[in-house]
Amino acid sequence: MNIRSFVAAATLVLASTLSLAAAEYEVRMLNKGADGQTMVFEPEFLQIAVGDTVTFIASDKGHNAETIKGMFPEGGNEFKGKINEEISVTFNVEGAYGYKCAPHFAMAMVGLIVVGDNPANLDAITDARGPAKVKAKFSELAAMVGQ
Numbered sequence: 001m002n003i004r005s006f007v008a009a010a011t012l013v014l015a016s017t018l019s020l021a022a023a024e025y026e027v028r029m030l031n032k033g034a035d036g037q038t039m040v041f042e043p044e045f046l047q048i049a050v051g052d053t054v055t056f057i058a059s060d061k062g063h064n065a066e067t068i069k070g071m072f073p074e075g076g077n078e079f080k081g082k083i084n085e086e087i088s089v090t091f092n093v094e095g096a097y098g099y100k101c102a103p104h105f106a107m108a109m110v111g112l113i114v115v116g117d118n119p120a121n122l123d124a125i126t127d128a129r130g131p132a133k134v135k136a137k138f139s140e141l142a143a144m145v146g147q
Contacts (some may be wrong), residue, residue, distance in 0.1 A: 011054065022051040025135075026113065029056060029063035031100060039104040041065070041111040044137075045144045046092060048115055056081055063101045063109070068105040071098030075120045091115045096125045096145070098138060108133035112141040119145065 025046055033040035044055065056065035066080035073095025081087030091097070094116035101109040112125060116135060122131070122145060128138040 005066040025054045027056050028059040030062040039107045044111040045141050046113045050094055053088055053090045057086050058084050065099055068098045068100050071124055095119045095121045098125050106131050108137045110137050114145050
């Protein structure tokens with residue numbers, strides 16, 4: 001085996017190992033959740049690893065998923081899904097990501113994804129600006145980190 005073949009084989013093994021380690025999650029956008037609350041993401045909190053992918057599924061019409069300005073880590077994924085459309089996001093930067101359904105933000109249709117174990121920007125989530133319901137929801141979600 002020449003050196004080129006060895007390097008190619010090693011790269012292929014490493015790439016396949018990394019892709020096997022990444023997990024995939026689904027978050028559903030709903031008019032009514034399992035607990036009876038209206039306008040929710042289910043689940044509304046995820047703690048995942050770097051490289052994992054989250055797919056936001058438009059289970060009910062009239063929803064989208066998008067990051068909230070200032071509520072994701074520097075260099076992190078900013079995303080904005082279209083109304084009634086599924087969007088998949090791979091998270092490659094550790095930190096806390098606050099997201100919302102734009103049409104139902106005032107109703108506190110928000111969620112939190114924490115990538116890694118120690119999000120350096122968690123205070124951006126707990127210091128959220130916006131309607132009182134949104135601030136209360138983010139305080140509740142931030143308390144779940146590490147549990």
